[in-house]
Amino acid sequence: xxxxxxxxxxxxxxxxxxxxxxxERRGVFELSVRRLPAHRRFLVVAGIDRALRxxxxxxxTDADIEYLARAPGLGDVxxxxxxxxxxxFRFRGDVDVIPEGELAFADxxxxxxxxxxxxxxxxxxxxxxxxxxxxxxxxxxARVALAAEGRPVFEFGARRHDPLGAPYASxxxxxxxxxxxxxxxxxxxxxxxxxGTLAHSYVLAHVDDGEGAALARFSEAFPGGTTLLIDTFDTxxxxxxxxxxxxxxxxxxxxxxxxxxxxxxxxxxxxxxGRSDVQLVASDDxxxxxIASLLAHGAPYDAFGVGxxxxxxxxxxxxxxxxxxVEIEDRRGVRVPVGKRSPGKPSxxxxxxxxxxxxxQGGLVEDLVTRADETPDETLHxxxxxxxxxxxxxxxxxxxxxxxxxxxxxxRAQRSLAALPPHLRAIDGAGDEYPVTLSEALKAFASRR
Amino acid sequence: xxxxxxxxxxxxxxxxxxxxxxxERRGVFELSVRRLPAHRRFLVVAGIDRALRxxxxxxxTDADIEYLARAPGLGDVxxxxxxxxxxxFRFRGDVDVIPEGELAFADxxxxxxxxxxxxxxxxxxxxxxxxxxxxxxxxxxARVALAAEGRPVFEFGARRHDPLGAPYASxxxxxxxxxxxxxxxxxxxxxxxxxGTLAHSYVLAHVDDGEGAALARFSEAFPGGTTLLIDTFDTxxxxxxxxxxxxxxxxxxxxxxxxxxxxxxxxxxxxxxGRSDVQLVASDDxxxxxIASLLAHGAPYDAFGVGxxxxxxxxxxxxxxxxxxVEIEDRRGVRVPVGKRSPGKPSxxxxxxxxxxxxxQGGLVEDLVTRADETPDETLHxxxxxxxxxxxxxxxxxxxxxxxxxxxxxxRAQRSLAALPPHLRAIDGAGDEYPVTLSEALKAFASRR
Numbered sequence: 001x002x003x004x005x006x007x008x009x010x011x012x013x014x015x016x017x018x019x020x021x022x023x024e025r026r027g028v029f030e031l032s033v034r035r036l037p038a039h040r041r042f043l044v045v046a047g048i049d050r051a052l053r054x055x056x057x058x059x060x061t062d063a064d065i066e067y068l069a070r071a072p073g074l075g076d077v078x079x080x081x082x083x084x085x086x087x088x089f090r091f092r093g094d095v096d097v098i099p100e101g102e103l104a105f106a107d108x109x110x111x112x113x114x115x116x117x118x119x120x121x122x123x124x125x126x127x128x129x130x131x132x133x134x135x136x137x138x139x140x141x142a143r144v145a146l147a148a149e150g151r152p153v154f155e156f157g158a159r160r161h162d163p164l165g166a167p168y169a170s171x172x173x174x175x176x177x178x179x180x181x182x183x184x185x186x187x188x189x190x191x192x193x194x195x196g197t198l199a200h201s202y203v204l205a206h207v208d209d210g211e212g213a214a215l216a217r218f219s220e221a222f223p224g225g226t227t228l229l230i231d232t233f234d235t236x237x238x239x240x241x242x243x244x245x246x247x248x249x250x251x252x253x254x255x256x257x258x259x260x261x262x263x264x265x266x267x268x269x270x271x272x273x274g275r276s277d278v279q280l281v282a283s284d285d286x287x288x289x290x291i292a293s294l295l296a297h298g299a300p301y302d303a304f305g306v307g308x309x310x311x312x313x314x315x316x317x318x319x320x321x322x323x324x325x326v327e328i329e330d331r332r333g334v335r336v337p338v339g340k341r342s343p344g345k346p347s348x349x350x351x352x353x354x355x356x357x358x359x360x361q362g363g364l365v366e367d368l369v370t371r372a373d374e375t376p377d378e379t380l381h382x383x384x385x386x387x388x389x390x391x392x393x394x395x396x397x398x399x400x401x402x403x404x405x406x407x408x409x410x411x412r413a414q415r416s417l418a419a420l421p422p423h424l425r426a427i428d429g430a431g432d433e434y435p436v437t438l439s440e441a442l443k444a445f446a447s448r449r
Numbered sequence: 450x451x452x453x454x455x456x457x458x459x460x461x462x463x464x465x466x467x468x469x470x471x472x473e474r475r476g477v478f479e480l481s482v483r484r485l486p487a488h489r490r491f492l493v494v495a496g497i498d499r500a501l502r503x504x505x506x507x508x509x510t511d512a513d514i515e516y517l518a519r520a521p522g523l524g525d526v527x528x529x530x531x532x533x534x535x536x537x538f539r540f541r542g543d544v545d546v547i548p549e550g551e552l553a554f555a556d557x558x559x560x561x562x563x564x565x566x567x568x569x570x571x572x573x574x575x576x577x578x579x580x581x582x583x584x585x586x587x588x589x590x591a592r593v594a595l596a597a598e599g600r601p602v603f604e605f606g607a608r609r610h611d612p613l614g615a616p617y618a619s620x621x622x623x624x625x626x627x628x629x630x631x632x633x634x635x636x637x638x639x640x641x642x643x644x645g646t647l648a649h650s651y652v653l654a655h656v657d658d659g660e661g662a663a664l665a666r667f668s669e670a671f672p673g674g675t676t677l678l679i680d681t682f683d684t685x686x687x688x689x690x691x692x693x694x695x696x697x698x699x700x701x702x703x704x705x706x707x708x709x710x711x712x713x714x715x716x717x718x719x720x721x722x723g724r725s726d727v728q729l730v731a732s733d734d735x736x737x738x739x740i741a742s743l744l745a746h747g748a749p750y751d752a753f754g755v756g757x758x759x760x761x762x763x764x765x766x767x768x769x770x771x772x773x774x775v776e777i778e779d780r781r782g783v784r785v786p787v788g789k790r791s792p793g794k795p796s797x798x799x800x801x802x803x804x805x806x807x808x809x810q811g812g813l814v815e816d817l818v819t820r821a822d823e824t825p826d827e828t829l830h831x832x833x834x835x836x837x838x839x840x841x842x843x844x845x846x847x848x849x850x851x852x853x854x855x856x857x858x859x860x861r862a863q864r865s866l867a868a869l870p871p872h873l874r875a876i877d878g879a880g881d882e883y884p885v886t887l888s889e890a891l892k893a894f895a896s897r898r
Contacts, residue, residue, distance in 0.1 A: 072642070162578060184455055196459075218462075257791065
């Protein structure tokens with residue numbers, strides 16, 4: 001599936017490798033982030049579940065191969081040998097991953113492929129796409145959720161980006177700590193709780209009877225409880241309407257204006273009407289900073305709705321993950337570390353493992369990056385972050401069903417975020433970076449190139 | 450298809466409308482951009498083709514309906530009537546659109562749905578998603594292509610975002626003026642020319658023989674011509690290697706370092722080696738400003754590769770398109786304009802048409818936004834931008850095949866960009882905004898609400 005959701009150059013290189021007879025040489029590719037994006041102190045790993053499903057399922061159909069055989073520019077390497085290679089393709093390599101929901105930092109491989117040069121290369125574009133998209137969203141959503149200090153954050157970014165990617169983004173946001181999504185398909189596929197209220201258009205549509213009647217009728221339809229949007233005309237008047245819209249009203253949402261002032265006024269209006277039970281939800285281009293500021297000023301919000309900031313992460317629109325060949329068999333069959341020396345973008349050779357040191361309470365202390373085949377001093381009780389996912393192309397253990405995998409990743413993220421040093425959990429960016437050290441053996445190995 | 454790629458609240462409102470008996474009231478929804486995003490002087494419309502295919506194909510399957518019947522929180526409105534409505538759903542409204550590739554500005558509807566309240570509402574999330582995603586990319590790609598002053602721009606952003614959306618983004622970039630994409634699937638589905646070279650990993654994989662042998666072998670595989678990446682170790686040495694990599698070498702690509710200085714040096718090296726025919730391609734986190742700066746400094750590049758800047762548009766990560774109810778039938782069957790008055794986000798009521806005035810040479814002069822049913826003075830020779838696409842749910846004319854629709858949109862964009870006042874085509878943002886005026890009749894109508 002999705003076999004042609006890849007860059008042309010992956011196919012061009014595959015063709016060249018086959019032609020040269022080196023396609024089956026063993027190589028190691030690692031997917032990592034060279035630098036943390038702006039304003040990020042950590043990454044919440046996401047996209048791994050989808051990456052593994054892709055590796056398990058990737059096939060080239062006859063239609064794919066026929067298309068490639070006629071594709072201009074590829075013709076010369078699209079030989080019968082390449083057509084056969086693609087027809088028979090099954091991923092048969094070994095893959096280690098940092099599980100979804102775990103925290104990671106710059107220069108730590110999130111996913112490592114140890115396979116043939118051909119297969120490792122072919123996967124690059126799709127693996128980067130899913131990890132870039134989902135880890136970017138998760139890493140931002142965690143900050144937004146942390147800023148809300150335990151109050152629920154509803155992610156409703158689906159309309160801001162490509163609909164086909166939206167359920168995956170909603171899932172990533174949920175893993176990182178959002179409470180629910182607006183995206184119905186994310187509920188179906190991944191078990192993310194789905195929430196929704198009404199749009200301004202609903203109120204506008206009640207042109208004969210006005211907002212009061214609109215809100216009352218909407219809430220009547222939801223005996224299980226609902227949230228009313230109250231800023232279509234005048235938020236304070238909307239609060240009055242909501243207060244008399246019946247017992248099904250569980251919350252009101254304010255989507256424009258001076259949220260701090262309106263929040264207090266609406267709270268007062270609801271309380272005065274005997275509706276202290278009705279909660280307040282704020283939205284309107286919120287991000288972690290605006291949420292923190294509202295709470296710091298005592299704005300009485302119980303929950304937040306966030307769309308653009310989570311879906312498009314405007315403060316760091318690109319995660320910038322890369323996928324690099326780090327080891328390759330030479331003609332004698334010896335694995336050697338390789339890395340490029342491009343100015344500003346050097347890559348360190350050698351397959352890596354990441355080891356995490358925790359304190360007695362489980363708090364994160366530091367990470368040590370070693371050679372993949374290195375075992376640190378056992379008395380340090382370091383925990384390896386990369387764990388085997390595929391061996392010879394087979395899953396080491398069955399992937400949980402999508403709902404279960406999502407729930408597990410969310411639990412892992414909650415545990416890991418709670419174990420993060422408080423200054424890194426804070427959104428203000430103050431204090432030292434999380435310490436990540438390279439082992440001497442890794443440095444020595446890498447420098448051999 | 451994709452029926453649940455929608456926000457929960459669309460379904461909640463549908464349920465409420467059905468329950469209240471107003472689902473079949475006629476309403477007009479418009480999709481527009483309230484303000485041009487930062488650094489944009491115009492929009493290149495994209496996503497419309499996909500929106501129309503969605504409208505034509507949208508169905509709720511039995512599985513969709515069964516899921517919704519059990520979905521927590523929706524249960525109460527998910528009545529038998531709603532299940533029946535969804536089961537029978539076919540879009541039967543009228544849709545007018547600004548065709549893909551046309552230029553548009555703030556406050557101009559890109560797409561207008563005139564249908565029942567129920568169907569118009571239900572479409573919101575998906576329509577916003579595709580137009581937000583594709584118009585965002587096209588509007589940036591146009592700037593990048595303009596900055597290249599006729600030199601080809603290769604879009605290779607697929608790895609930067611969700612793989613499922615990548616072909617659509619590549620298509621949008623191509624419509625707006627990019628010459629080719631790296632994304633193989635965009636070639637297959639939409640006929641976008643596909644291009645690719647090699648990755649650093651290819652050079653690194655040739656650990657026994659080094660870069661010279663790697664580049665020679667790669668180029669041997671492409672008698673139709675190829676581009677070599679030369680910055681894996683040392684760009685000047687890479688240029689020397691490329692110069693002797695044989696006649697198939699058509700271009701070299703530099704992906705790091707001081708691109709201005711390296712460009713000159715590499716040009717000299719190639720020329721001195723008798724390879725003046727080999728072109729230079731620059732990449733490395735380029736955008737329109739870096740391209741313009743390279744060209745202003747005389748850097749001898751013939752083409753550019755751009756990924757992140759086009760795929761993720763970091764200078765304006767969100768297009769911010771909105772979808773608003775602007776007219777609704779009241780209980781007497783009279784259409785009345787409606788708009789919200791939320792602070793900072795007011796919406797103007799009344800269905801709109803956009804009329805473009807051109808000078809004798811076809812150059813864009815100004816736009817007039819009128820009531821949809823208003824006909825401006827014919828002696829002004831104004832051209833209506835919104836054209837009928839669907840009537841009673843049927844296509845007014847068949848959609849061209851995807852390849853053809855893409856090619857037509859690209860031609861339209863090229864014509865329109867050429868007709869734009871030069872100061873708006875410039876990337877520096879200087880000079881007046883493009884003039885967009887509202888007609889007196891529209892203002893009078895809207896103020897009736």
